[in-house]
Amino acid sequence: MSKAPAARVSYADRLADRLGAGSVTGLLLKLLFLGVVNGLSLYAVLTLLPMREWTPLVVVVLATVAIDWVYLSSRRIPLKFLIPGTIALLIFQVYPVLYTGYIGLTNYGTGNVLNEQQAIDRIIADSITVPDDAIRYQSTPLVDDADELALLLTDPEGEIFLGTGDGLTTLEEGDIVGEGADRRILDTYRPLTLREVGDREAEVLAFAVPIDAEDVEELAVDTEADAISVQTFNTAAVAIQRLEHDAATGEIVDLVDGTVYTAIEGTFTAEDGSTLRPGFREFIGFSNFERVLTSPAIRGPFMRVFLWTFAFAVLSVITTFVLGLALALALNDPRLKLRRTTRSLLIIPYALPSFMTALIWRGLMNTSFGPINEVLGVDIPWLTSQAFAGALPKASVLLVNLWLGFGYMFLITTGALQAMPEEVKEAARVDGASGWQILRRITLPLLLVAVGPLLIASFAFNFNNFNTVFLLTGGGPPIQGTLTPAGHTDILISFSSRLAFAGGRGQDFGLAAAISTIIFFLVAIFSYIGFKRTKVLEEIN
Amino acid sequence: MAVDPLAQAAERSTFDAASFKQSDTGPKGLRWWREVGWRYIVGALGIAFALMPVYFVALASVSPTATLQGAQLVPRAVTLDNYRELFDSTPFFTWLWNSIKIAGGAAVANMFLSAMAAYAFARLRFAGRRPGLLTILLVQMFPQLLANVAIFLFLVNVSNYFPFMGFGTQLGLFLVYLGGALGTNTWLMKGFFDTVPKELDESALVDGATHGQIFLRIILPLSLPILVVAGLLSFIFLFNEFILASILLGQADDNQTLATGLFRFIDQNYGQQWGPFAGGALIGSLPTLLLFLFLQRYIVSGLTAGGVKG
Numbered sequence: 001m002s003k004a005p006a007a008r009v010s011y012a013d014r015l016a017d018r019l020g021a022g023s024v025t026g027l028l029l030k031l032l033f034l035g036v037v038n039g040l041s042l043y044a045v046l047t048l049l050p051m052r053e054w055t056p057l058v059v060v061v062l063a064t065v066a067i068d069w070v071y072l073s074s075r076r077i078p079l080k081f082l083i084p085g086t087i088a089l090l091i092f093q094v095y096p097v098l099y100t101g102y103i104g105l106t107n108y109g110t111g112n113v114l115n116e117q118q119a120i121d122r123i124i125a126d127s128i129t130v131p132d133d134a135i136r137y138q139s140t141p142l143v144d145d146a147d148e149l150a151l152l153l154t155d156p157e158g159e160i161f162l163g164t165g166d167g168l169t170t171l172e173e174g175d176i177v178g179e180g181a182d183r184r185i186l187d188t189y190r191p192l193t194l195r196e197v198g199d200r201e202a203e204v205l206a207f208a209v210p211i212d213a214e215d216v217e218e219l220a221v222d223t224e225a226d227a228i229s230v231q232t233f234n235t236a237a238v239a240i241q242r243l244e245h246d247a248a249t250g251e252i253v254d255l256v257d258g259t260v261y262t263a264i265e266g267t268f269t270a271e272d273g274s275t276l277r278p279g280f281r282e283f284i285g286f287s288n289f290e291r292v293l294t295s296p297a298i299r300g301p302f303m304r305v306f307l308w309t310f311a312f313a314v315l316s317v318i319t320t321f322v323l324g325l326a327l328a329l330a331l332n333d334p335r336l337k338l339r340r341t342t343r344s345l346l347i348i349p350y351a352l353p354s355f356m357t358a359l360i361w362r363g364l365m366n367t368s369f370g371p372i373n374e375v376l377g378v379d380i381p382w383l384t385s386q387a388f389a390g391a392l393p394k395a396s397v398l399l400v401n402l403w404l405g406f407g408y409m410f411l412i413t414t415g416a417l418q419a420m421p422e423e424v425k426e427a428a429r430v431d432g433a434s435g436w437q438i439l440r441r442i443t444l445p446l447l448l449v450a451v452g453p454l455l456i457a458s459f460a461f462n463f464n465n466f467n468t469v470f471l472l473t474g475g476g477p478p479i480q481g482t483l484t485p486a487g488h489t490d491i492l493i494s495f496s497s498r499l500a501f502a503g504g505r506g507q508d509f510g511l512a513a514a515i516s517t518i519i520f521f522l523v524a525i526f527s528y529i530g531f532k533r534t535k536v537l538e539e540i541n
Numbered sequence: 542m543a544v545d546p547l548a549q550a551a552e553r554s555t556f557d558a559a560s561f562k563q564s565d566t567g568p569k570g571l572r573w574w575r576e577v578g579w580r581y582i583v584g585a586l587g588i589a590f591a592l593m594p595v596y597f598v599a600l601a602s603v604s605p606t607a608t609l610q611g612a613q614l615v616p617r618a619v620t621l622d623n624y625r626e627l628f629d630s631t632p633f634f635t636w637l638w639n640s641i642k643i644a645g646g647a648a649v650a651n652m653f654l655s656a657m658a659a660y661a662f663a664r665l666r667f668a669g670r671r672p673g674l675l676t677i678l679l680v681q682m683f684p685q686l687l688a689n690v691a692i693f694l695f696l697v698n699v700s701n702y703f704p705f706m707g708f709g710t711q712l713g714l715f716l717v718y719l720g721g722a723l724g725t726n727t728w729l730m731k732g733f734f735d736t737v738p739k740e741l742d743e744s745a746l747v748d749g750a751t752h753g754q755i756f757l758r759i760i761l762p763l764s765l766p767i768l769v770v771a772g773l774l775s776f777i778f779l780f781n782e783f784i785l786a787s788i789l790l791g792q793a794d795d796n797q798t799l800a801t802g803l804f805r806f807i808d809q810n811y812g813q814q815w816g817p818f819a820g821g822a823l824i825g826s827l828p829t830l831l832l833f834l835f836l837q838r839y840i841v842s843g844l845t846a847g848g849v850k851g
Contacts, residue, residue, distance in 0.1 A: 092720025
């Protein structure tokens with residue numbers, strides 16, 4: 001681009017310059033990008049606004065303002081490069097980690113999914129019952145012009161009422177015009193068609209008309225009635241509400257026998273210990289962590305799983321490293337032929353998708369039909385033996401993980417060996433060192449310095465190696481006699497995700513998140529020690 | 542690397558004792574065995590260990606029985622029935638395509654986001670640069686799969702507002718994968734960008750180029766090898782990712798990735814579908830296997846760049 005005199009610079013160029021774009025094309029691209037971002041966020045705001053979801057709304061607006069502020073400036077260059085990745089990092093990595101910490105402090109899980117108001121509404125609604133002597137009505141579901149449901153009610157004496165979500169109105173002759181399906185009531189209501197009833201089944205059956213004291217008198221109902229609730233598509237009955245929520249004290253009171261239910265850790269509980277379901281999710285402090293450390297049902301399995309996780313991670317690193325190193329030392333000799341082919345073949349286990357190979361090994365190690373037993377002519381329960389605290393399945397998992405990981409270790413140690421200066425070894429040889437001495441005193445120390453950080457990373461990876469454990473054994477075989485399901489080969493991450501997602505026993509998100517939080521801290525401690533020792537942090541420049 | 546390693550491997554798949562002896566002018570006889578010969582035996586054992594399961598799977602995929610039972614070391618008959626059964630009874634290629642689409646898309650996006658951040662860390666000087674680098678390193682210590690409960694509940698929440706990107710959608714999973722964009726790869730790339738001579742962008746700056754142009758026209762083209770490695774490692778990682786995919790994709794069969802789909806296929810009555818599964822495993826392994834073999838040299842340098850100086 002030749003430099004034009006200042007006066008000749010076009011308006012577009014000046015605009016491009018002020019908005020921090022180098023050229024008109026750059027400016028157009030930038031405007032296109034910002035247009036898309038702002039358009040999407042406008043759509044998001046218009047979706048969230050009617051729902052009154054303020055938190056996500058604020059997040060969307062802040063993110064958009066931040067993006068516009070950064071990119072519509074000719075300065076703030078570092079931020080231009082950092083902001084896209086940072087936003088992704090904040091939303092999908094940092095926020096979930098913090099949210100995990102929060103969930104760990106709650107009782108979130110099966111039976112405690114709703115928030116407090118939703119739970120109270122559900123409990124009160126469930127307590128509405130129809131007494132045996134209640135007045136029953138013939139009813140027809142109606143709908144008004146605004147699509148709101150209502151009921152046309154006929155009592156045993158033939159009197160006709162209109163019941164809406166607001167209350168009850170007595171109808172006079174003349175309020176109803178027409179016959180059958182063509183009826184029109186008060187000029188706004190019409191009967192639902194059969195198809196509409198089918199479509200809105202749940203809504204119709206849950207419909208109730210609230211009634212007040214005045215209505216009760218007029219209807220001459222004996223019981224203390226609260227609502228006329230739909231029983232079937234064409235009947236309704238006066239119902240009473242047995243429980244009442246006292247907004248002042250936050251308690252739920254049984255109107256019939258006077259029992260008071262107080263909310264304790266997300267569950268309304270009476271003095272005699274009886275509870276109302278569902279509970280609600282609530283902040284319960286460190287209870288989940290206390291359970292992990294003190295409850296006999298969890299502590300036992302947790303400790304075993306915890307120790308095995310350590311053993312698994314450490315042994316995996318050691319076995320893969322030793323085998324990989326041995327192969328690298330043996331094959332890193334310039335006199336060998338086919339070195340590249342050998343290397344390609346040896347890294348095949350590492351190059352295959354690990355989920356696939358874990359599943360393959362599961363088949364190979366099958367007790368009754370697996371090819372390994374078949375070929376050897378034996379019946380070894382590789383993955384299912386309960387003996388010696390599952391020693392055999394544990395060994396099998398380690399073997400499979402060795403198979404999966406030695407190729408990686410072979411690659412990085414080969415790389416490190418080839419990068420090692422030959423002169424040092426040469427000097428040692430001249431000084432009369434034997435091959436073994438050179439290996440012990442020179443090659444290995446240099447190698448460990450080079451691959452040390454990768455070994456730490458490998459440890460951290462195996463500490464959470466969900467794929468191998470879950471796909472190979474599913475954590476099994478199960479440890480006998482534990483109240484919390486745990487297996488002999490379970491590591492912490494597979495143990496905690498079973499608590500969160502396994503069906504059957506219900507989902508305990510709170511406890512699972514608490515265990516995840518514990519893993520976070522453990523990993524943080526190892527990493528800190530590891531980085532401290534390898535001095536990675538000091539080299540940042 | 543002009544020679545095709547696969548062809549090379551096929552060509553010389555057996556160790557031919559005669560071929561190593563003739564060309565050597567080095568040690569002979571017993572001394573040859575002590576210094577060189579044993580290395581071949583170690584290599585052969587290593588290869589046998591590495592390839593044994595692969596051999597069984599290849600065998601099972603062409604065997605006439607679909608079940609796990611009756612494995613033989615040498616096939617008695619070869620058929621493609623298992624493959625036919627796999628394609629008939631599962632949406633196998635939909636799964637494969639889903640995996641390639643989600644993992645590939647996220648890998649490319651992650652690579653780009655990561656490269657942008659790495660450029661800022663390598664070339665620009667600003668307040669918070671060192672803390673920023675440290676933060677990335679620390680956040681990386683906490684893998685996303687540990688936060689699986691939170692991510693699941695978060696996406697369920699998102700479904701209430703934006704069902705097209707919430708729980709049970711591939712877009713949702715893709716976006717979750719973007720969360721890992723800044724991480725080890727950023728460090729890897731920053732290290733590489735540091736080695737590109739600064740004089741190049743300085744002269745471009747003098748000529749009036751913006752940082753955006755320097756990044757796109759100078760740094761990225763010069764850093765192609767590291768971009769390939771970072772993108773590839775990220776693709777392989779995401780292609781393998783199981784836990785988040787299994788939690789977030791819901792139950793629809795057509796929505797699964799290869800990992801979750803094949804797992805569901807084989808998990809119900811294990812052993813009955815062994816043959817078709819073996820076929821799926823072989824085909825499904827090809828993408829990463831081929832990428833690995835063809836880009837082997839780049840990958841080795843990329844893997845070791847983190848720890849090895851040299």
